[in-house]
Amino acid sequence: MSNDFAAPSAVQGRCIGDYVLQDSIGQGACAKVYLAWHELTGTEVVVKAISLKGFPRYHREVYSLQNLNHPNITKLFEVITTPDKLYLVMEHVRGGDLREHLENHGPLSERQARAAFRQVVSALRYCHQRGIAHRDLKPDNILLDEDGTWKLADFGFSRKVSDDCKLSTFCGTFHYLAPELLQREPYDGRRADVWSLGVTLYRTVTGTVPFHADSLAKMRDQVLAGQFEVPPFMTRKGKHFLRMLLTVDPSQRPTLDEVMQHPWLSVGREELRPYSEPPGGDLDPQVLETMQSLGFEPDQIERSARERRFDRVMGTYRILKQMETRMPGLRVKVRPYRSPDSSDLSSSYEAAPPSDGGTGEASQPSDGGAESASQPSDGGTGEASQPSDGGD
Numbered sequence: 001m002s003n004d005f006a007a008p009s010a011v012q013g014r015c016i017g018d019y020v021l022q023d024s025i026g027q028g029a030c031a032k033v034y035l036a037w038h039e040l041t042g043t044e045v046v047v048k049a050i051s052l053k054g055f056p057r058y059h060r061e062v063y064s065l066q067n068l069n070h071p072n073i074t075k076l077f078e079v080i081t082t083p084d085k086l087y088l089v090m091e092h093v094r095g096g097d098l099r100e101h102l103e104n105h106g107p108l109s110e111r112q113a114r115a116a117f118r119q120v121v122s123a124l125r126y127c128h129q130r131g132i133a134h135r136d137l138k139p140d141n142i143l144l145d146e147d148g149t150w151k152l153a154d155f156g157f158s159r160k161v162s163d164d165c166k167l168s169t170f171c172g173t174f175h176y177l178a179p180e181l182l183q184r185e186p187y188d189g190r191r192a193d194v195w196s197l198g199v200t201l202y203r204t205v206t207g208t209v210p211f212h213a214d215s216l217a218k219m220r221d222q223v224l225a226g227q228f229e230v231p232p233f234m235t236r237k238g239k240h241f242l243r244m245l246l247t248v249d250p251s252q253r254p255t256l257d258e259v260m261q262h263p264w265l266s267v268g269r270e271e272l273r274p275y276s277e278p279p280g281g282d283l284d285p286q287v288l289e290t291m292q293s294l295g296f297e298p299d300q301i302e303r304s305a306r307e308r309r310f311d312r313v314m315g316t317y318r319i320l321k322q323m324e325t326r327m328p329g330l331r332v333k334v335r336p337y338r339s340p341d342s343s344d345l346s347s348s349y350e351a352a353p354p355s356d357g358g359t360g361e362a363s364q365p366s367d368g369g370a371e372s373a374s375q376p377s378d379g380g381t382g383e384a385s386q387p388s389d390g391g392d
Helices: 058-066 098-105 110-129 189-206 216-225 235-244 256-260 284-292 298-306 312-326
Strands: 019-027 031-038 045-053 077-079 085-091 142-143 148-151
Touching: 019 045, 019 110, 031 312, 045 312, 058 085, 058 312, 077 312, 098 142, 098 189, 110 142, 110 148, 110 256, 189 235, 189 256, 256 284, 284 312
Parallel strands: none
Antiparallel strands: 019 031, 031 045, 045 085, 077 085, 142 148
16 A cells, blocks of 8 residues: 555645544534545545533443444544544445435335345344444434445444343434333343334335324334234245334344344345454554554554554554555555644544443434434424433
């Protein structure tokens, strides 16, 4: 990896660390999402700016992203903190989200849906295996990359979970909420994710959600009764898979390990197996060479990567590594080295794991798309915010 790829001009936007903010692409109550350029490499990234005052449980999203490493989960590059904001620098997945795809192109065929859901199931099973529940699974949070890879995104409502840990926060998006949440019962976040997966699959193959009525009360009754019309065009295995995901009783609802073994996911394909992270090894020598040409010291790079600091050093390494993976042989033009600014804008941040017994949770949306316990508009499938009333 050598030096032929120039970064764009960095004079237009506002700089946060080594990143030049460009257009805003989403906004919620406590966060704003921007496209941005990494000055050193010219790589386009996404920067999520989170208000520390309005979103006190931001550390859960950071913890989740720092501890997940899967090809079908959006990657975190760097974390920057200021007195009032936290900036998460993440990969830019350029193909839009599943909701946009459905609105622009219509429902997927069952074969197309299977190809996408093999990837989503693999990612979600990996999250659960790592002790993390997503809690806002829906088409808006499934992104499509240019190479056809689907990626799970937006961990703003994610939560560390275990077998003896029941959750109580009413959060997510109304159409995708599991029955136990609508009943305001303590729930297993992983089982709730499985229900949301079922609603997402239904919408993916039909273009609509399985439960819809002219009032929230009637819709809630439909969900609690498990009353929905199975798409008649689905195959026998597809119908069985969908019914299994949308099991009302959470104790009877399958785990992701059981979901992964369902034959529908393997029709015409090899058996879907749990993802195994590659063993940690030496740092990539080509990336190291490029970083040294950018002014970083070898021991500085090694220490940052080993300690998983998610600072500017690790961020630059992860960006270059991803560039090399996507475009082997790409040459990166070296820009003048700029030593770390002593201001707060370039200081790094590493969140501690959330306490297992933590109480309370902000239910505001964590980005431009996810809203807390969204409820439908008069049109049926809109998503207007509804506040949470409890905490974990």
